[in-house]
Amino acid sequence: MSSNIDPAFQAHIQHDVAIVGFGPAGAVLANLLAIKGLSVLVLDREADVYRLPRAIHFDGECMRVFQTLGISDELMAQLFVSPGMKFVNAEGKVLIDYTRSVELGGQAWHPGYRFHQPDFEDVLRKKLEQYPQVEVRLRHDVFAITEHEDGVELRVEDTSCGRLLKAHARYVVGCDGARSTVRRMMGTELDDLNSHERWLVVDVLLQRERSDLGDHSIQYCDPRRPATYVRGVGERRRWEFMLMPVDDPTTITRPESVWSLLAPWVTPADAVLERPAVYTFHSVVAKGWRNGRLLIAGDAAHQTPPFMGQGMCAGVRDVYNLAWKLADVVQGHASETLLDTYESERSPHVREFIETAVRFGKVIQATDHEVVKKRDASMLANTEVFHTPQPALGSGAHEGGRIAGTVSVQPVLKDGTRLDDVVGYRFVLVANPDICSDLNVTPDERVAVIPAHDPSLKNWLESLSAQAVLVRPDRYIAGAASDVGKVQDLIQVFVGSAVL
Incomplete structure (x- = not known):
């Protein structure tokens, strides 16, 4: 060169x-x-x-x-901060309530943004x-x-x-x-x-206040035209419309077609079209x-x-x-x-998230009126209150079992500091102070050792029925321990002998 x-x-x-x-x-x-x-x-x-x-x-x-x-x-x-989502049928009755708290959650941040x-x-x-x-x-x-x-x-x-x-x-x-x-x-x-459906995605900028549109996202499970409303940041709003067999994908993105679909919610006097585009939602x-x-x-x-x-x-x-x-x-x-x-x-x-999204898709995208009738009868009899799953990782660089392989919480210390800000981007061992005093581990750029003096750390260990927890840099738990020997083993296996 x-x-x-x-x-x-x-x-x-x-x-x-x-x-x-x-x-x-x-x-x-x-x-x-x-x-x-x-x-x-x-x-x-x-x-x-x-x-x-x-x-x-x-x-x-x-x-x-x-x-x-x-x-x-x-x-x-x-x-x-997003309050979550509701799935409603053609009559506006709630089939699935996917509401999220607007308070800080276990990650020390809001559940949705x-x-x-x-x-x-x-x-x-x-x-x-x-x-x-x-x-x-x-x-x-x-x-x-x-x-x-x-x-x-x-x-x-x-x-x-x-x-x-x-x-x-x-x-x-x-x-x-x-x-x-x-x-x-x-x-x-x-x-x-096996879930591949074409949808029209429309982004708009509101030109005037429309608080009546609401802050929750809405999945309209209407067999005549499944649709979605999403409240974005500021004046941004999004609607999505499932393409039906009679639709022409080459013309449905034209302004006159888009405004016709948006008519139940907004008109050209309310908003400016930012982007209409047809996507195929794959799984x-x-x-x-x-x-x-x-x-x-x-x-x-x-x-x-x-x-x-x-x-x-x-x-x-x-x-x-x-x-x-x-x-x-x-x-x-x-x-x-x-x-x-x-x-x-x-x-x-x-895969668990995708399979759940596919399941939701079957609820939303149902267009056969008999299927929809049975769906509504079943789901209205027992409206589902849904929470975001927190699956464990598959097998890998963790011990497995009840705790290891799950995402750790992020305790907020009594001075208001989030734990990750103390730890940095590395492994962290949070342990009972007695274990820390007996532990032959030299903290370095790869591992932080945090004695659980703070009440939030004590409570976290108690909730896990553990004396010590080793958390990976990606904040997933590598393993938990009840004694010094087991802690040494965790460090040896997952961090390396160099720090011992």
């Missing part, structure tokens, strides 16, 4: 991780790896953030990830600028990937000028969406969960999230119907699970087999 080539593509430069795709999952992953000190190359074919709304909801567990990134306070000014994705991505990208070891290259399209014994070569086109380049990295993570190039090059197939899970030095995350690994608002959340959980494992492998703290626990843990976890 000539000397005037971008340094990120010099032949002697090998990045620790190359991330293909700079949407939310890719940007969160880049930030997490940067915190761990890894060198990262981010490649994206687009020139900028996509400026129209897409994802619109994330949960308290995701907000805890953003707390780790150091952007939660900045985000709060851009968010709306509405957001505007372009603003959110701007915050993620701005944060990444503080890390000099992260190189971001927009308008760079990956068209070939070759794996070698000690790394990966990526062939890249700089579409701003047509120049062909090569990049090198120890690992590549495809966060490049539903049509993932990385997934195709891995040879990974998709497991089809698939990849069968193979890792192939050697290639991995996938987010929509590249799974796609879900939107009826739980968990699409982006799943991608954020993916990269939170993966980032610390990549860092431990690259930095020599763990063998490469740790990366095999990524799919084994995440795949069954995300």
